[in-house]
Each structure stands twice: as structure tokens, then as C-alpha cells.
Amino acid sequence: MRVGRLGIALAAASAAAACAFAWLGACSGVQQQRVGIDAPPSDDAVFGPVADMLVHRCGSLDCHGQPGRNLRMWGCDGMRLDPNEAPSCRKQQGGGPTTVAEHYATYRSLVGLEPNVMTAVYDGCKTSGGAYPPSPSCHPELLTFVQKARGIEAHKGGQLIDVSGVDGGPDPQDVCIVTWLEGATDKQACSEALLIPSFPVPPTPDASVE
Amino acid sequence: MRALQAKIACAVASALVLAPFACVDTTHEDAVQALGPEQGGVPPGPFHRPGQPCVTCHGGSGPASQQFSVGGTVYSVQGGGQPAVGAVVQIEDITGSVWNVPTNAAGNFYVLLSDYSPKYPTSMQVTSVDGSQSQAMASFALRDGSCADCHKNPQGPNSQGPIYLALASADGGTP
Numbered sequence: 606m607r608v609g610r611l612g613i614a615l616a617a618a619s620a621a622a623a624c625a626f627a628w629l630g631a632c633s634g635v636q637q638q639r640v641g642i643d644a645p646p647s648d649d650a651v652f653g654p655v656a657d658m659l660v661h662r663c664g665s666l667d668c669h670g671q672p673g674r675n676l677r678m679w680g681c682d683g684m685r686l687d688p689n690e691a692p693s694c695r696k697q698q699g700g701g702p703t704t705v706a707e708h709y710a711t712y713r714s715l716v717g718l719e720p721n722v723m724t725a726v727y728d729g730c731k732t733s734g735g736a737y738p739p740s741p742s743c744h745p746e747l748l749t750f751v752q753k754a755r756g757i758e759a760h761k762g763g764q765l766i767d768v769s770g771v772d773g774g775p776d777p778q779d780v781c782i783v784t785w786l787e788g789a790t791d792k793q794a795c796s797e798a799l800l801i802p803s804f805p806v807p808p809t810p811d812a813s814v815e
Numbered sequence: 816m817r818a819l820q821a822k823i824a825c826a827v828a829s830a831l832v833l834a835p836f837a838c839v840d841t842t843h844e845d846a847v848q849a850l851g852p853e854q855g856g857v858p859p860g861p862f863h864r865p866g867q868p869c870v871t872c873h874g875g876s877g878p879a880s881q882q883f884s885v886g887g888t889v890y891s892v893q894g895g896g897q898p899a900v901g902a903v904v905q906i907e908d909i910t911g912s913v914w915n916v917p918t919n920a921a922g923n924f925y926v927l928l929s930d931y932s933p934k935y936p937t938s939m940q941v942t943s944v945d946g947s948q949s950q951a952m953a954s955f956a957l958r959d960g961s962c963a964d965c966h967k968n969p970q971g972p973n974s975q976g977p978i979y980l981a982l983a984s985a986d987g988g989t990p
Contacts, residue, residue: 665955665965672973
């Protein structure tokens with residue numbers, strides 16, 4: 606009889622311990638911990654030109670400048686971070702230039718999209734030192750956003766980057782992105798990428814364009 | 816054998832019951848419903864629903880029968896409600912193909928898909944009837960033919976506001 610009571614007591618104690626363990630586990634789960642992403646630099650000198658290129662090329666209000674997108678981008682060519690600013694780079698239209706805070710919001714959106722893949726890609730690319738094409742260990746194509754831009758993965762916006770090059774040289778959009786993934790952004794390439802797309806027909810000559 | 820027949824009958828019946836639901840695009844239906852009824856007693860036609868996203872209904876999924884590639888509304892002055900009548904909207908696609916379309920008395924313009932199907936991105940410009948005023952889009956459209964999807968009223972962080980020919984001056988008048 607004593608053994609029976611002892612058994613019941615032990616069983617009850619075990620159950621209580623199990624519940625306590627489970628409760629503790631529930632309250633100190635993964636969401637309480639910081640998850641590190643080994644990503645390319647976020648500082649504005651390195652990512653700012655990339656962010657400007659991305660929002661110009663992909664961040665219009667009808668594409669990635671929408672709150673409903675997985676990959677969201679902020680800037681004066683599209684969605685604004687400041688609720689009092691309009692999607693325009695010009696003050697007289699209620700907007701203003703893209704801000705550092707918008708660059709950083711775009712950065713967080715981009716590196717947080719596939720954090721594990723971003724970590725793996727950066728680990729393989731950061732030794733390339735800004736070379737284009739990068740070293741064999743660097744695989745930007747593992748990232749979905751690169752696949753979509755290059756037309757490897759289905760993309761409603763179509764193929765935006767031509768990895769075979771444009772006008773006899775590398776596509777400046779690809780150079781801008783890949784060198785950032787190496788941690789050494791080619792700012793000249795990012796500036797050149799702002800001229801894409803180029804429309805063949807100039808605006809009507811007699812029109813006083815704003 | 817009877818069990819197999821019963822399974823087949825069950826599968827066919829399930830398919831018949833579920834088929835109508837599989838064909839309903841609830842997102843599209845919601846978008847159409849969100850536009851509300853016709854406004855101001857204007858019946859469906861070229862002058863109806865100024866400022867609304869035309870291609871929501873005229874995009875091939877209904878309820879409108881005519882399919883547009885591009886459509887929108889132009890106003891005379893930024894922030895004003897006066898339509899820009901007779902203005903010319905110039906659309907250019909990335910291949911260099913250009914289409915000009917005038918605005919009507921409601922400020923509305925539209926392009927039939929059968930007439931012009933631009934290859935995105937597109938660049939746009941609007942010029943007044945006398946050619947004295949013009950505005951060009953600072954960015955470009957990447958895929959949306961409904962101008963009002965991005966040019967919603969009022970202006971805000973996700974909308975440039977309605978399309979206009981002239982900027983409002985600081986005192987609220989025309990420049």
C-alpha cells in the first residue's frame with residue numbers, strides 16, 4: 606500500500622515536472638531569441654546605392670512598392686516610410702528624396718526574406734572582394750530575388766537582368782547586386798543601373814515636361 | 816466492383832459540387848465590389864466612374880465586356896476635381912511602341928486591348944489640349960494598366976494622388 610502511494614506520488618511529481626518543463630519551454634521558445642543573419646553590410650554607404658537601384662527598378666507602386674508584397678521596398682519612386690510623404694522624389698509633389706531610414710527598411714526586407722540562404726550566399730561571396738564575375742565560391746543565384754530578376758524563376762515583372770550582359774559589358778544591375786553581396790558595392794554600376802530602363806522614343810518635343 | 820463504382824460516383828459528385836467554387840476568383844470579386852455602385856447617376860459607359868481603377872472590371876475577368884490595356888482619369892489641377900478635357904495621354908512601352916489617347920468630358924481615357932497591348936514597363940505623359948501644359952510620369956508603370964491603382968485619391972505614402980496637368984500653387988490656385 607505504501608509502495609502504491611509512493612508510486613502515485615512519483616507519477617504525480619513526474620507529471621508536474623513535465624508540465625513545468627513544457628510550460629517553461631513554451632515561454633522561452635525560439636521567438637524570444639535573436640536569430641543572426643550573416644548578411645552584407647547595411648550601412649548606407651554600402652547598401653544605399655543598391656537600395657536606390659532596387660526601388661527605381663522594382664519598387665514602383667504597382668510592384669514591390671506595395672505593403673502586400675513579401676519583398677517590400679521603400680523610396681521616392683514608390684512606397685514611402687513616412688506617412689506624411691508622397692511617392693515622389695520632388696518636394697512640390699508632396700514627396701522628397703529617398704531617406705536613409707527607407708534604405709534600411711528595404712535592407713531589412715531584403716535580408717529577412719531568406720535569412721538562411723542570405724547567410725550562405727554572403728559566406729561564399731564575401732571573399733570575392735567586389736570582383737565581377739565573382740569567385741567560384743560565390744553563388745548569388747541561390748537567392749530567389751536574384752533568380753527572379755535574372756528570369757530564372759517565374760516573375761510577374763519578367764526578366765529584368767541580363768546576365769549575358771548589355772551593350773558589350775556586364776549588366777550594371779547585376780554588378781550592383783552581386784558586388785553588394787560580396788560586401789564591396791560597385792557604386793558606379795548602381796548609378797548606371799538607374800538609367801535602366803531606357804525608352805526608345807523621347808517625349809514630345811514641344812511639351813513642357815515637368 | 817461495386818465499391819469501385821461507388822468511389823467513382825463519389826468522386827464525380829464531389830467534382831460537380833466543388834467545380835463552381837474553383838472558378839470563383841474571390842479576390843477579383845472583392846475588388847469589384849469595393850468599387851461600389853455607379854456614381855452620380857452616370858450609367859456605364861465612357862464617362863462613368865472617373866478616378867476608379869478601370870482595368871479591375873475591364874481586365875478580362877469582368878464584369879465589363881470591353882477589355883482595356885490602360886485606363887485612367889486626368890484632372891486639370893493637382894488636388895482639384897475638374898477633369899482635364901481633351902488632354903492627350905501618350906503611352907510608350909519599352910519597345911518604343913507609342914499610343915496617344917484623348918481624355919473625354921469626364922477626364923477619362925482608355926485603350927482597348929485589341930488596339931494596343933504595351934510591353935511593360937511603360938512611360939506616360941499627359942499634355943493639355945492646347946499643348947501649354949504637360950506632366951510626365953517621374954517613374955514608370957511596371958505592370959498595372961489601371962492608373963488609379965497607384966494614383967488613388969487622396970495622396971498618401973502609397974499613392975501619388977490623382978493624375979493632373981498642372982501643379983497647385985502654394986495658395987491653392989493654379990500656378
